[in-house]
Amino acid sequence: MEQAAPDPDRQLQPAPVESLGGPGAVLEAAVGEETEGTREDSAGVHTMTGNDLWLKKIEISVSEAEKRTGRNAVNMQETYTAYLIETRSVERADGQSVLTDSLWRRYSEFELLRNYLLVYYPHVVVPPLPEKRAEFVWHKLSADNMDPDFVERRRIGLENFLLRVASHPVLCRDKIFYLFLTQEGNWKETVNETGFQLKADSRLKALNATFRVKNPDKRFTELKHYSDELQSVISHLLRVRARVADRLYGVYKVHGNYGRVFSEWSAIEKEMGDGLQSAGHHMDVYASSIDDILEDEEHYADQLKEYLFYAEALRAVCRKHELMQYDLETAAQDLASKKQQCEELATGTVRTFSLKGVTTKLFGQESAEQREARVKVLEEQINAGEQQLKSKNLEGREFVKNAWADIERFKEQKNRDLKEALISYAVMQISMCKKGIQVWTNAKECFSKM
Amino acid sequence: MAGGPPKALPSTGPHSLRDMPHPLAGSSSEEAMGGDSTPSPDLLMARSFGDKDLILPNGGTPAGTSSPASSSSLLNRLQLDDDIDGETRDLFVTVDDPKKHVCTMETYITYRITTKSTRVEFDLPEYSVRRRYQDFDWLRNKLEESQPTHLIPPLPEKFVVKGVVDRFSEEFVETRRKALDKFLKRITDHPVLSFNEHFNVFLTAKDLNAYKKQGIALLTRVGESVKHVTGGYKLRSRPLEFAAIGDYLDTFALKLGTIDRIAQRIIKEEIEYLVELREYGPVYSTWSALEGELAEPLEGVSACIGNCSTALEELTDDVTEEFLPVLREYILYSDSMKSVLKKRDQVQAEYEAKLEAVALRKEDRPKVPADVEKCQDRMECFNADLKADMERWQSNKRHDFRQLLVGLADKNIQYYEKCLMAWESIIPLLQEKQETK
Numbered sequence: 001m002e003q004a005a006p007d008p009d010r011q012l013q014p015a016p017v018e019s020l021g022g023p024g025a026v027l028e029a030a031v032g033e034e035t036e037g038t039r040e041d042s043a044g045v046h047t048m049t050g051n052d053l054w055l056k057k058i059e060i061s062v063s064e065a066e067k068r069t070g071r072n073a074v075n076m077q078e079t080y081t082a083y084l085i086e087t088r089s090v091e092r093a094d095g096q097s098v099l100t101d102s103l104w105r106r107y108s109e110f111e112l113l114r115n116y117l118l119v120y121y122p123h124v125v126v127p128p129l130p131e132k133r134a135e136f137v138w139h140k141l142s143a144d145n146m147d148p149d150f151v152e153r154r155r156i157g158l159e160n161f162l163l164r165v166a167s168h169p170v171l172c173r174d175k176i177f178y179l180f181l182t183q184e185g186n187w188k189e190t191v192n193e194t195g196f197q198l199k200a201d202s203r204l205k206a207l208n209a210t211f212r213v214k215n216p217d218k219r220f221t222e223l224k225h226y227s228d229e230l231q232s233v234i235s236h237l238l239r240v241r242a243r244v245a246d247r248l249y250g251v252y253k254v255h256g257n258y259g260r261v262f263s264e265w266s267a268i269e270k271e272m273g274d275g276l277q278s279a280g281h282h283m284d285v286y287a288s289s290i291d292d293i294l295e296d297e298e299h300y301a302d303q304l305k306e307y308l309f310y311a312e313a314l315r316a317v318c319r320k321h322e323l324m325q326y327d328l329e330t331a332a333q334d335l336a337s338k339k340q341q342c343e344e345l346a347t348g349t350v351r352t353f354s355l356k357g358v359t360t361k362l363f364g365q366e367s368a369e370q371r372e373a374r375v376k377v378l379e380e381q382i383n384a385g386e387q388q389l390k391s392k393n394l395e396g397r398e399f400v401k402n403a404w405a406d407i408e409r410f411k412e413q414k415n416r417d418l419k420e421a422l423i424s425y426a427v428m429q430i431s432m433c434k435k436g437i438q439v440w441t442n443a444k445e446c447f448s449k450m
Numbered sequence: 451m452a453g454g455p456p457k458a459l460p461s462t463g464p465h466s467l468r469d470m471p472h473p474l475a476g477s478s479s480e481e482a483m484g485g486d487s488t489p490s491p492d493l494l495m496a497r498s499f500g501d502k503d504l505i506l507p508n509g510g511t512p513a514g515t516s517s518p519a520s521s522s523s524l525l526n527r528l529q530l531d532d533d534i535d536g537e538t539r540d541l542f543v544t545v546d547d548p549k550k551h552v553c554t555m556e557t558y559i560t561y562r563i564t565t566k567s568t569r570v571e572f573d574l575p576e577y578s579v580r581r582r583y584q585d586f587d588w589l590r591n592k593l594e595e596s597q598p599t600h601l602i603p604p605l606p607e608k609f610v611v612k613g614v615v616d617r618f619s620e621e622f623v624e625t626r627r628k629a630l631d632k633f634l635k636r637i638t639d640h641p642v643l644s645f646n647e648h649f650n651v652f653l654t655a656k657d658l659n660a661y662k663k664q665g666i667a668l669l670t671r672v673g674e675s676v677k678h679v680t681g682g683y684k685l686r687s688r689p690l691e692f693a694a695i696g697d698y699l700d701t702f703a704l705k706l707g708t709i710d711r712i713a714q715r716i717i718k719e720e721i722e723y724l725v726e727l728r729e730y731g732p733v734y735s736t737w738s739a740l741e742g743e744l745a746e747p748l749e750g751v752s753a754c755i756g757n758c759s760t761a762l763e764e765l766t767d768d769v770t771e772e773f774l775p776v777l778r779e780y781i782l783y784s785d786s787m788k789s790v791l792k793k794r795d796q797v798q799a800e801y802e803a804k805l806e807a808v809a810l811r812k813e814d815r816p817k818v819p820a821d822v823e824k825c826q827d828r829m830e831c832f833n834a835d836l837k838a839d840m841e842r843w844q845s846n847k848r849h850d851f852r853q854l855l856v857g858l859a860d861k862n863i864q865y866y867e868k869c870l871m872a873w874e875s876i877i878p879l880l881q882e883k884q885e886t887k
Contacts, residue, residue: 226740229740230740236736237733240729240733244726244727244730247719251720257708257715258709258712265701268698268701268702272848419744426751426754429873430873430877434866436862437870440866444856450848
């Protein structure tokens with residue numbers, strides 16, 4: 001491993017070439033920067049670069065979940081679930097995959113990774129994690145985090161998250177992400193050492209900017225409204241869907257009672273007995289079929305939930321824009337007022353109310369040297385300010401450009417994914433109808449033989 | 451609909467019912483019948499046509515002996531005949547055309563009763579009268595009075611809770627009409643009940659109320675005597691077959707009651723499911739308004755869910771209107787059958803008591819006294835009638851329930867087919883690629 005200068009940010013340079021990194025999940029790399037080694041851009045982001053890295057496909061899977069007990073930060077016993085992440089590289093030549101890395105992570109580490117990505121890639125719509133706690137449950141589903149079905153769905157959700165990150169043209173190159181997949185021990189410390197928590201924008205600052213920004217890009221304002229409405233409508237949808245599932249469960253299960261009573265009735269009948277008995281059996285089959293049907297539907301609900309959480313990620317990008325824009329506006333305003341101050345000093349007119357103006361009136365004008373000194377300071381500040389404004393402007397425009405590119409990418413992805421989800425939902429409904437027809441046709445045959 | 455006349459129908463020409471001697475009036479005492487055995491009541495009824503010629507479908511003459519044994523075999527022959535299809539049917543009755551009548555005192559519904567018959571008892575080949583529920587109720591009571599040894603079909607429930615059910619709604623009226631039609635058809639199919647005088651009057655009289663007021667108690671002898679059987683006789687031992695029937699009816703009614711409750715519960719759950727679906731579908735519409743490329747697919751899903759909701763509503767309505775009433779009808783039927791069984795027990799008890807009394811008197815009589823014989827006759831006739839009716843009832847029940855349950859299955863199949871069609875039709879919509887965003 002190359003040891004770079006004692007810059008803590010650069011401590012973890014990757015081993016060159018052979019190691020992993022890049023687009024995952026059997027997707028080819030989109031684009032690649034073609035410089036070697038690690039580079040750190042102006043924001044301190046750690047990316048992995050390397051020509052041949054992009055051409056290798058990798059497969060990521062979260063293959064297992066395991067209950068563990070350990071001691072937490074306050075030295076108390078706790079139970080948590082750990083997930084096994086396996087990474088395989090698929091050699092192009094023979095198509096076989098080789099297990100290259102395998103390690104265990106818990107949910108909180110995924111959260112840490114995501115928070116890091118949010119800070120260092122504010123222009124990216126960062127893929128969301130599966131929900132922390134089970135929400136929108138219908139009564140049969142457990143809201144318990146330790147419930148095996150919940151754990152299983154979370155495992156799938158976490159795998160999906162990693163695949164999303166790995167297939168993102170920008171995020172996939174991140175060093176920390178790479179280490180997440182490859183370096184079990186010490187990863188937490190590594191992430192924390194990047195100091196990303198300090199670089200995060202304060203919530204208060206962001207809120208302030210949202211209210212006070214004067215000229216945000218209209219597209220971001222619209223996007224913000226869209227993501228608010230999307231969040232609201234998907235929440236509503238998930239809530240009602242849960243109730244629908246509940247009711248449907250009831251309908252199917254009550255039919256099971258027919259099974260029992262037909263059986264009892266058949267005992268007193270001579271010719272009708274057989275028909276009743278076998279029809280009753282079909283009613284039992286009908287009643288028990290609902291469990292699998294609703295389990296499949298949970299998958300659909302999970303797909304909707306992902307986009308519910310994606311709405312939040314969209315909003316985060318909008319917030320960042322507002323923050324930057326507000327910052328820019330504030331800086332511009334600052335500069336303008338300094339320029340004015342300078343002008344006033346130079347010409348001796350006091351147009352604006354200022355403490356200096358008051359004290360001047362009270363205590364008399366200052367001396368020419370004093371004034372000149374102050375003008376000089378101001379001019380220096382103005383210069384610096386103009387430089388800053390220029391770079392802020394540039395930054396802002398870069399941000400808008402990059403963010404909007406990612407948003408377009410996201411839109412395409414969303415439309416594709418949701419269409420797929422709707423199709424699979426329709427397919428589920430079709431399957432349910434066909435099962436229903438089958439069962440009732442069987443029962444009808446039994447009845448007709450009565 | 452016109453049935454051919456039964457082969458052995460004598461060409462005595464139509465006779466007005468009132469012209470014919472009442473079968474049990476005066477002359478139809480034991481003596482007139484030629485002596486020492488009591489003919490069965492059914493035989494007597496049969497004799498009421500025309501010139502004492504007995505109408506037997508197979509062209510036979512009445513058996514000279516009219517002992518209970520042969521009367522039951524006679525019954526069997528008559529019963530057999532009813533199992534043959536409509537070719538030999540000579541009586542057709544339909545209930546239709548409900549109409550609302552608004553009077554100062556009350557509002558009520560009447561139904562048109564259309565009768566077509568080639569039977570001698572009917573002056574005209576065709577009749578059309580209007581009757582209301584009250585009239586059906588009257589008929590049923592009269593039948594119970596005059597034919598106490600037979601199972602009388604049930605009527606749909608008399609009372610409906612006002613405010614809960616709309617007595618004048620199309621669905622209610624239609625359900626009732628069907629049940630009333632069934633009631634009359636069951637009587638029509640019965641070899642004894644269909645010849646009942648009250649039934650005839652019900653089908654034909656222009657002014658039924660006038661007839662009702664006459665209060666002529668046209669009872670068969672057995673009917674009258676059965677009516678006057680007092681309780682208080684203890685039954686020694688119920689014949690196995692009647693005990694079995696009693697047990698069967700008990701369990702049967704119980705199971706039907708359970709099925710009724712289950713069916714109602716299912717409907718309740720389905721309605722609650724429907725309520726949620728009606729909220730669920732529109733949310734997709736709301737979402738569709740936010741989107742560009744996804745707008746059409748989402749709108750399609752919304753419409754699809756709407757179609758499924760409608761199909762579900764149709765299912766619950768159908769089951770409520772067509773399945774539940776028939777269940778309830780059979781529960782009522784079992785109840786009335788139980789009371790007939792009780793009456794039978796009473797008749798048997800009376801007979802046994804009288805027999806015992808005779809035995810205790812230790813008189814050396816060569817033959818059994820007349821009144822004990824009468825009791826025995828009564829009992830045996832009753833048993834025969836009941837047995838025959840039970841068999842008929844079992845066979846009808848089997849047919850009715852087969853039809854009912856097949857119907858239930860069909861309704862559910864149709865519901866799922868409607869939903870299937872809806873979902874299959876939007877798949878192409880969801881899959882289609884849109885050129886413009």
